[in-house]
Amino acid sequence: MTPPVGNGSAAVPLRLLQVLEPSGGGSGRHFLDLCRGMLARGHHVEAIYSPVRAEDGFVRELEALGLPAVHAVDMRRAPGPSDLKALRTIGRIAREQGRFDVIHGHSSKAGALTRLRLPGRHVPRVYTPHAFRTMDPALGRTGRLVYGAIESALAWFFTDHLIAVSEDERAHALSLRVPSGRMSVVTNGVETPSRDMARTVRARFGIPADAFVYGFIGRLCAQKAPERLLDAFRSAAAVIRNSHLVMVGSGELEGELRRGIEESGLQSRIHLTSAFGGPQAVAAFDVLVMPSRYEAMSYVMLEAAAAARPIIISDVGGARTAVDSTQNGFIVANSDDISDLARAMISAAQPEVHEKLAAAAHARKDRFTLERMLDETEVVYRELAKRRRP
Numbered sequence: 001m002t003p004p005v006g007n008g009s010a011a012v013p014l015r016l017l018q019v020l021e022p023s024g025g026g027s028g029r030h031f032l033d034l035c036r037g038m039l040a041r042g043h044h045v046e047a048i049y050s051p052v053r054a055e056d057g058f059v060r061e062l063e064a065l066g067l068p069a070v071h072a073v074d075m076r077r078a079p080g081p082s083d084l085k086a087l088r089t090i091g092r093i094a095r096e097q098g099r100f101d102v103i104h105g106h107s108s109k110a111g112a113l114t115r116l117r118l119p120g121r122h123v124p125r126v127y128t129p130h131a132f133r134t135m136d137p138a139l140g141r142t143g144r145l146v147y148g149a150i151e152s153a154l155a156w157f158f159t160d161h162l163i164a165v166s167e168d169e170r171a172h173a174l175s176l177r178v179p180s181g182r183m184s185v186v187t188n189g190v191e192t193p194s195r196d197m198a199r200t201v202r203a204r205f206g207i208p209a210d211a212f213v214y215g216f217i218g219r220l221c222a223q224k225a226p227e228r229l230l231d232a233f234r235s236a237a238a239v240i241r242n243s244h245l246v247m248v249g250s251g252e253l254e255g256e257l258r259r260g261i262e263e264s265g266l267q268s269r270i271h272l273t274s275a276f277g278g279p280q281a282v283a284a285f286d287v288l289v290m291p292s293r294y295e296a297m298s299y300v301m302l303e304a305a306a307a308a309r310p311i312i313i314s315d316v317g318g319a320r321t322a323v324d325s326t327q328n329g330f331i332v333a334n335s336d337d338i339s340d341l342a343r344a345m346i347s348a349a350q351p352e353v354h355e356k357l358a359a360a361a362h363a364r365k366d367r368f369t370l371e372r373m374l375d376e377t378e379v380v381y382r383e384l385a386k387r388r389r390p
Contacts, residue, residue, distance in 0.1 A: 215285030
């Protein structure tokens with residue numbers, strides 16, 4: 001169950017150590033918001049991040065928070081010998097920097113490295129998966145068994161509390177035999193994106209004011225499935241003649257996508273950029289499209305909801321938390337067959353349908369606030385800190 005809302009920072013300040021490996025995307029946004037929010041509430045917050053996959057913008061923003069200490073520790077996504085050095089370094093920081101009340105690991109690698117320890121007294125460990133590795137449909141049966149067994153063992157023997165970011169992620173955790181009594185759901189929260197950049201984003205690409213804009217924000221990788229959207233837009237563009245597609249992101253599929261754009265014959269209507277952040281760009285869209293293969297609780301989805309934008313999303317974790325299909329958007333089949341996605345995109349651009357979707361989106365825009373997320377997370381920290389304090 002979701003923990004009750006706390007009472008801010010009225011109680012004794014806590015000493016918190018936040019640890020993250022990917023250092024970007026939704027988990028990076030969550031990490032930064034949590035560090036900034038807990039610091040503003042008077043807590044002592046230190047951060048460990050990995051420079052291996054860190055985005056430059058993430059590092060700049062983290063260093064600008066004014067935390068008492070920010071530590072760079074090389075962590076690699078794939079398991080390997082380097083994990084031993086990272087484990088020792090994280091342990092040394094935890095011991096030398098002072099007595100922490102709670103250590104919070106984010107994502108699978110940092111979550112494992114912060115939780116592994118020798119028997120005896122210890123600082124309570126919190127783990128937020130930000131989408132279990134086993135939620136990836138491309139992982140295969142053997143991979144799911146291996147990673148599932150690891151997650152189950154860590155949950156039973158090394159985890160004081162697991163925070164799932166959606167009910168879907170909690171249900172998946174239960175399927176991995178994570179003990180329900182040590183788990184809470186704290187849905188991600190966001191600040192309302194500014195509308196100031198909407199005209200700037202459209203003007204950057206010469207998009208007319210009366211054009212219908214489909215938008216995508218995310219890493220250009222297999223999980224986010226941007227190639228599905230490219231294929232679906234080819235179909236939608238043939239019907240919605242004044243439509244444009246703006247794709248915001250970068251990643252390993254960028255070269256493949258740029259070739260696909262050139263081959264589509266729609267170069268003047270498809271715009272791929274990393275010059276804007278998600279909160280800057282989302283207000284320029286008429287509808288956000290998320291063709292992801294798997295998610296836990298996407299920040300992009302929540303930012304679009306907070307910006308009162310209709311959402312078209314594949315049937316992934318967290319989708320039903322923010323989208324009531326046919327009300328403020330559409331939930332479509334999670335499939336490489338893009339026909340369902342293309343039909344939803346065409347339908348959403350019909351004036352009477354879009355007007356209805358937009359009105360429903362506006363009515364739901366205040367559901368996912370950042371303050372609520374911070375309140376609920378702080379409740380978890382304080383409950384665990386009671387075990388640590390004399």
